[in-house]
Amino acid sequence: MDAVDVLIAGAGPTGLTLACDLARQGVACRIVDQSAGPGGGGRGFSLKPRSLAAFDDLGLAAAVTTAGSVERRTRFHQGTRRLFQLDTPPAPVTGTEPYPNVVALPQWRTEELLRDRLAELGGKVEFGRRVTGVAGGEVTLADGERVRARFVVGADGGRSTVRRLLDVPFTGRTDQDTRAMISDVRLTGLDPAGGVSMWLSADRGVAVARPVADTGVWQVVTSLGPHLAGDQETLQRLLVERSGLPGLRITEVLWHSVWRYNVRIAERFRVGPVFLAGDAAHVHSPFGGHGMNTGIQDAYNLGWKLGMVIRGLLPERVLESYEAERMPVARAILADSDQRMSGMMRWRFARPLAGPLLKRGFARQQRVTRRDHPVYPAGPLIGDGGGQPAPDGSLPTGARLFDLFRGSHFTVLGPGAVPGLDPDLVHVHRVGGDFRVVRPDGYLALTARTPGPVRDYFDRLTVARSVPVSLLQGRIRGGSTLAE
Numbered sequence: 104m105d106a107v108d109v110l111i112a113g114a115g116p117t118g119l120t121l122a123c124d125l126a127r128q129g130v131a132c133r134i135v136d137q138s139a140g141p142g143g144g145g146r147g148f149s150l151k152p153r154s155l156a157a158f159d160d161l162g163l164a165a166a167v168t169t170a171g172s173v174e175r176r177t178r179f180h181q182g183t184r185r186l187f188q189l190d191t192p193p194a195p196v197t198g199t200e201p202y203p204n205v206v207a208l209p210q211w212r213t214e215e216l217l218r219d220r221l222a223e224l225g226g227k228v229e230f231g232r233r234v235t236g237v238a239g240g241e242v243t244l245a246d247g248e249r250v251r252a253r254f255v256v257g258a259d260g261g262r263s264t265v266r267r268l269l270d271v272p273f274t275g276r277t278d279q280d281t282r283a284m285i286s287d288v289r290l291t292g293l294d295p296a297g298g299v300s301m302w303l304s305a306d307r308g309v310a311v312a313r314p315v316a317d318t319g320v321w322q323v324v325t326s327l328g329p330h331l332a333g334d335q336e337t338l339q340r341l342l343v344e345r346s347g348l349p350g351l352r353i354t355e356v357l358w359h360s361v362w363r364y365n366v367r368i369a370e371r372f373r374v375g376p377v378f379l380a381g382d383a384a385h386v387h388s389p390f391g392g393h394g395m396n397t398g399i400q401d402a403y404n405l406g407w408k409l410g411m412v413i414r415g416l417l418p419e420r421v422l423e424s425y426e427a428e429r430m431p432v433a434r435a436i437l438a439d440s441d442q443r444m445s446g447m448m449r450w451r452f453a454r455p456l457a458g459p460l461l462k463r464g465f466a467r468q469q470r471v472t473r474r475d476h477p478v479y480p481a482g483p484l485i486g487d488g489g490g491q492p493a494p495d496g497s498l499p500t501g502a503r504l505f506d507l508f509r510g511s512h513f514t515v516l517g518p519g520a521v522p523g524l525d526p527d528l529v530h531v532h533r534v535g536g537d538f539r540v541v542r543p544d545g546y547l548a549l550t551a552r553t554p555g556p557v558r559d560y561f562d563r564l565t566v567a568r569s570v571p572v573s574l575l576q577g578r579i580r581g582g583s584t585l586a587e
C-alpha cells in the first residue's frame with residue numbers, strides 16, 4: 104500500500120490551493136480527482152483581495168492578475184429599460200494594499216493557473232481517480248488502489264463523498280424551486296465593452312451576461328424557477344425575453360449547468376485525521392462571490408498547519424484550530440449570502456423608480472466585497488492585538504513585507520532580538536515599533552511591547568511537538584522557501 108503524508112480528494116480551487124501550499128513545503132502529497140481531465144465552467148468568477156494575497160504568497164498572484172481583469176461597469180435593466188449603470192473605477196494599488204480590487208477570472212482559468220503552479224512545485228493532479236472509501240487515514244480509490252495517508256482532506260465539492268463516508272451531517276436546506284442555468288457561451292448582439300449586463304424583471308426572472316475579458320466568451324446566468332426546463336433552447340429564449348434584445352443570439356454553448364439553491368454546512372470540519380474544506384464543508388448562494396474564495400481560504404488556513412505538523416515544527420493539536428477558525432467564518436458567510444439572495448429575490452420585483460435605491464445597494468455591496476476578509480477570534484494561535492490580516496508595506500531597507508512573509512514560516516517584526524526561536528519556524532526581522540508576530544497565512548497573531556509575550560506565544564505553541572513522520576521516512580525536502 105502506498106503511503107503519503109496527505110491525500111487530497113478533489114482538484115477544484117480548494118484542493119489545488121492546498122496542494123500548492125503543501126508542495127512548496129516539501130510535504131509528500133497526492134491530489135486525486137474523479138473527472139477524466141480538466142474542465143468545468145466559469146462558475147466562481149471573483150477573486151477577492153485576500154485570495155490574491157494568498158496567491159501572492161503561493162507564487163501565482165502575478166499570473167492571476169495578468170490573466171484576469173477588474174470589472175468596471177455593470178448595467179442594470181428592468182426588462183428592456185435601462186435602470187442605471189454602475190461604474191466602478193479600480194481602487195489604486197498602494198504600498199500597504201497591493202491587491203485592492205476584486206479580479207474577475209473564470210474558475211476554469213484559475214484552476215488552470217493553480218495546476219501550472221503545482222507543476223512548477225513538482226506536483227500533479229491524478230485525474231480519473233475517484234475516492235470511494237475512507238477509513239481513518241486509509242483511502243480506497245475506485246480502481247481498487249488503497250493509500251495510507253497520515254491526513255486526508257475532502258475537498259471534493261458540495262456532494263462530497265468524503266463527507267458522506269464520514270457520516271458528517273450537512274445541515275441546512277435545499278430549495279428545489281430556486282434554480283438557475285449557468286452557461287459559458289459565445290454570442291452575438293452584445294458589446295463586451297458595455298461590461299456586465301443584468302436584467303431584473305418582475306414576471307420574467309433575472310438574466311446576467313458577463314464578458315470574459317479577451318476571450319469572446321460570456322458567462323450567462325438565468326433564473327429558472329421550479330417549472331422551466333434547464334436546456335439550451337430555454338436559455339436562448341429566456342435571454343431574448345428578459346433582455347428584450349431579439350438580436351441576441353447564442354452561437355455556441357461551451358459549458359452548461361443547472362444550479363439549485365443550497366445553504367448547508369457540515370457539522371464537523373474534521374473527524375480524526377480527515378478534514379473537510381471548501382464546498383465539501385459549506386455551500387451557499389453565489390451572491391457575494393464567496394464560494395471559491397472561502398475554499399481558497401480554508402485551504403490556506405489548513406495548509407501551513409498540516410505542513411508544520413508534518414515537518415515536526417508544531418504539535419498535532421494545532422490542527423484543532425482549523426475548525427475553530429474556519430467554521431465561524433463559514434457560518435457568517437452562509438448568513439450573508441442568504442441575506443443577499445433574499446434581497447435579490449425582492450429586487451426582482453422592483454419598480455423602475457427603485458433604480459437609485461438599487462444603485463446605492465449594489466455600490467455598497469461592491470465596496471463590502473472588496474474589503475471582505477474574516478477576522479479570527481482570540482485563541483491559541485491569536486493573541487493580543489491579533490486576528491486581522493497583516494498589511495503589506497516597505498521597510499527602510501527597501502524590503503517589502505509580503506516578500507518577508509512569503510513561505511511557510513511565522514514572521515516576527517520587532518525592535519530587538521527574540522532569543523531561542525527555531526529559525527525553521529520563525530523568521531525575525533528588525534523593525535522599529537512594537538513586536539508583531541505574523542502567521543504563515545498572513546494574519547497578525549500578536550502585538551507586544553517587549554519580546555517576552557512573543558517568546559511565550561511560541562513556547563505555548565510548540566510545547567509537545569509531535570514526531571515528524573515524514574522526516575523519519577526521509578521524504579521532506581526542506582523547510583521554508585523564503586529567499587532573503
Ligand SMILES: Cc1cc2nc3c(=O)[nH]c(=O)nc-3n(C[C@H](O)[C@H](O)[C@H](O)COP(=O)(O)OP(=O)(O)OC[C@H]3O[C@@H](n4cnc5c(N)ncnc54)[C@H](O)[C@@H]3O)c2cc1C
Pocket residue numbers: 112113114115116117118135136137138146147148149150210232233234235258259260261263264265285324362380381382383389391392393394395396397398
Ligand atoms: C453560478 C455560480 C457562480 C459562482 N460565483 C462565484 C464567485 O464569483 N466567487 C466565488 O468565490 N465562488 C463562486 N461560486 C462558487 C464556486 O464555484 C465554488 O464554491 C467552488 O467551485 C468550490 O471549490 P471546491 O474546490 O471546494 O469544490 P469544487 O470546485 O466543486 O471541486 C471539487 C472537485 O472534487 C472532485 N470530486 C468530487 N467527488 C470526488 C471523489 N469522490 N473523488 C475524487 N474527486 C472528487 C470534482 O470532480 C471536483 O473537481 C459560484 C458558483 C456558481 C454555481
